[in-house]
Amino acid sequence: MQESLRSRQWFGKQGKDGFIYRAWMKNQGIPADEFTGKPVIGICNTWSELTPCNAHFRELAESVKRGILEAGGFPVEFPVMSLGETLIKPTAMLYRNLVSMDVEESVRANPLDGVVLLCGCDKTTPSLVMGACSVNLPSIVVSGGAMLTGKFNGRDIGTSDIWRFTDDLRAGIMTEEELNLAEAGMCRSRGHCAVMGTASSMACMVEALGLSLPGNAAIPAADAGRKVLAQLSGRRIVEMVREHMRPSDILTRAAFENAIRVNAAIGGSTNFVIHLLAIAGRIGVELDMDDFDRLSANIPLIANLQPSGKYFMEDMFYAGGLPAVMKELLPCLHGDAVTANGKTVQENVQRCTSLNREVIAAMDAPFNPQSGVVVLRGNLCEAGAVLKPSAASPQLMQHTGRAVVFENIEDYKARIDDPELPVDENCILVLKNVGPKGYPGMPEVGNMSLPKKLLARGITDMVRISDGRMSGTGFGTVVLHVSPEAAAGGTLALVEDGDLIRLDVAGRTLSLLVEDAVLEQRRNTRKAFENPYMRGYTRLYVEHVEQAHLGADLDFLKGGSGSEVLRDSH
Missing domain, CATH: 3.50.30.80 (IlvD/EDD C-terminal domain-like)
Structure with missing residues (x-):
């Protein structure tokens, strides 16, 4: 096992090269025996105070580290560019591909055997997955979780209400004072948007694809279960390295078809289309626009969540989370598709059930027959x-x-x-x-x-x-x-x-x-x-970005680069 570890190309070397690789790491107080063959696991962290949805990720990373240490791994946390949907101009989407490049190059260039992707806000999830797919080292996703449901004037509110409030203000139905009160009650806790917006759709996407542990999508950011899932994910990534389980083993055509059908059933974001196309392009799975229409055509909307419905991600968690949704969909899914925990979709969801039919309906009694894209x-x-x-x-x-x-x-x-x-x-x-x-x-x-x-x-x-x-x-x-x-x-x-x-x-x-x-x-x-x-990245982007029906990736980033480092600087 030790000799097969990629990190041994750094820490297993003798002479000058090994001296340099190990000595400078030791200034962090790392004992010598940590370099003797433990799987080195990178924790790719999009923490930033400019990305409020991900501002709790330092704490979440500590839970991941505990799991990695328990499983006999060597955790190393590193930052990549973070995209805060609410602040960054002109749009976070401009930089999605740049972050994917940051992830790809950071993972490939460093002595990593596997990676945990910490992501939450809209573009952080697809960008990290795209980058990891291009390198194709063992990878697992830990989402940050949705915030608790907002409160205003005795009722529940979420991000979708911003559009209603804005129109009401312009129409003279709502006052500035009322808008300020709604603003104060909207974001009550850590986490991303409380509705089935793009962030939650992306969390559901990675769970439906099999890139995360079951239950990842719906646990609220403020719930202790989010830390538990992070710790268990830390344990699991060490096992994935030992099993040589890579994204390409999980992201089959069947996994993409499952994700499309799940997105239809939950009323997921239209942004799902453009991000899934980009991920497919990186991992080498043939996928096109018509697949989204065809595969979701007979899938009803069974998750009653805003903006297509009434409830919030917190309610979905209490109702059984995405595993309960996937259990309802199981006859329409590829149940034999393998997932990050080593089990199939069917094994993961077969004992799950909806705990609230108002929130997660049955396939034969859906919330809305219209769904998908x-x-x-x-x-x-x-x-x-x-x-x-x-x-x-x-x-x-x-x-x-x-x-x-x-x-x-x-x-x-x-x-x-x-x-x-x-x-x-x-x-x-x-x-x-x-x-x-x-x-x-x-x-x-x-x-x-x-x-x-x-x-x-x-x-x-x-x-x-x-x-x-x-x-x-x-x-x-x-x-x-x-x-x-x-x-x-x-x-x-x-x-x-x-x-x-x-x-x-x-x-x-x-x-x-x-x-x-x-x-x-x-x-x-x-x-x-x-x-x-x-000049700069924006010029590169405009000159090389592909059109929306292809995923809006950069044309030279299609496919994978692999994990081999071309040259050894020492």
Whole structure:
């Protein structure tokens, strides 16, 4: 076992090289026998006070260390760039691929035999998994957990209510004082968003894929069980190293299909699509947009959670967590898929059950028959676009309307509340140039707030279309991830005020009702996108980012790099 450990290429060497590798580590007070063949386990930590969702990760890492030590491993904690969804500008998504590079290079370049990925806030989970997949050393995920449910005026609130509160304030229904009280009661504890937003969707994703221990997704951050799971994960990663269990052994095609079906059943974020595609590209599993539509088509919504439902992640935990959801779904899942604990999906969930049918319903009596992600095609989205039917309005699922076009986010902000804006509830709001290249980074602005004058009339939803994304906490009849994006020359760039657009969710189409000859004329006179970023990572990103239907990864990061270090500096 000792000689097969990758870390022995560092700590097992004699002479000058071994002296250097061991001596400087010993200045931390590490005894010599720690270097004699224990599996070295990296704890990849996205702790940062600028990432409030992950601000408790120092403490969580201590629990992981205890587990690693108990199992005979040698824990070493290291930082990587952290992405705080609520603070970072212009958008955390711009830096997802950069963090994945940080993880990949940090893991490969150091004497690690396995790695524990500590992640919570939206982009930290896919970025860490993407990086770990590229190196393909034994890896296990520990999520940070959701915060406790918020409280305001005697009722439960969560992040999804931000959109409602904002619209109520603009419509004069809510006062600034009431908004301040809601703000004070929203984030009551450590952890990420309390609803089935992107962070919780990502925690469910890694559990459904088999990259974490069962139960990882739903334990609240403030619950002692979160530390227990972290400690058990520390024990398990040492065993995984001894068993040579790598991400490629877990992330099979079957695992990806399980994750898609689970995401449908929980009403997971549309961001799930773009992140799972990127992970598949790193591990070498063939996956495309149509898989999401096809695999989730017959899966009903059984988790009654905001934004598609009523309850919160804390309630899901009390109702049995994701294992209870997966037990209901088991006939639709690949039960023989192996998971990080060495057991199959079926073995993990066969004794689980829903403890509250209001929160986790049965497959034959679902909370909502509409679920998953619909993939749209048509001349307005040649490579695809997505819509989340469980968060949309039924009366708008088949709709033809006049386009009200905003060329970019600044244009939208400047004009959306203009009383003279020629818009009514039958119109379709179109936002361009918020895709991967155009923004850059594809921000979460797709669920545009409605015009103030329509909110004042009680209008709460309209069809909205963009090449951007939507927060997993958002809702509405929102078409997202239009591909190719406007900046890449997609038809979206050619839409003008007054054009008719037809959305047909049942028919899976999104069509711009303009003659081809007219579109060609517009295309010939359109000014091509020019990258204004002349330096640094942003320039690299714009020049190499792929389109949304491919996962918006950088083209040169597809596939794996392996764990071999090319050269020994000593």
